[in-house]
Amino acid sequence: MTTESAHDPRPLLARALDQAGKQVAAVGPDELGNRTPCADYDVRALLGHVVSVLRKLARVGAGGDARDVPDVIDDIADDGWVSAFTRARGEVERVWADDGLLDRTVELPWAALPGRDVLEAYTHEFTAHSWDLAHATRRLAELDPDLGAQALDAFSKFVRPEERGEQGPFGPVVPVPDDADVYTRLAAYLGRRP
Template identity: 45%
Template structure:
């Protein structure tokens, strides 16, 4: 149940959606730092991922996004960062963030075409796709480890605006790795509406 790596583009992003992306990256690091050793084997809302697996996946996604932003290949980065020792995720994340910042702080990345498995998209659109990826998996990790992140409105705005274009309510399953939409009240917090659309139960 990965977030958006195999899903259609959410459509045009705003003029510069990187503010939300940078905040999402920061929040992942904070959440990884809050994982305790006794939680590594705990299950997450993504049934195929333990806390350990999801932590390794998040590191891999950040590395992949850095490679993509620099014009590299999606497939050059493995799905899980198997080189990271248990408990080192936050440290490795902080180091990987330096490389990510160097690539994604360049405004030219917004117009650069990045090559995703379903086709190329501008960096501006890729930024929204991966903000969504990080937000959903941060929620998964927080849920599994009893954390309560602070969900910044700028971080959630673009994913929330594009979620129904990115992943329609039907079909789900198979090539669309999400469960059925979980209905939440229209006045529910933004994070609840976002995760509910992607099949999580807030």
């Protein structure tokens, strides 16, 4: 077994989900209509997307098709987001507790990857969406800079600026000062306007 194959991405995913869960729990009813940096998403829709991503991650881990889950879950009551997130996270943790799944090829709509790579990709997505929620609700000081640095490093390798445009989840890179904090640089790299 190589060092690379011995790497377990689940602890880092748990940290990213802890951070996302804190952001979800902090959202007040008066903030659900706030705009987010994600095009076409207010806070309510972004919460629905975060829950959807958890459900997709559980689905693909169990051998299902992520396309069976809508991109935004919209049937959750305004006071039900924390329990929906917690239930979906629990299902992800249950499915992905199987060590064998880390090296198994998992089919995603955009690629077929080893399970450990899938978890790393989604770790960085949850980190980015934590920033989106924190930005929309003005709670930026509560974010883990190490998670932000790892997400920025990963996105820099796999989401090349020349491969994106105005359409899709990542817009053109937005210029920011060189001394900007890591989450500002991450958001700008993903095409958000911090």
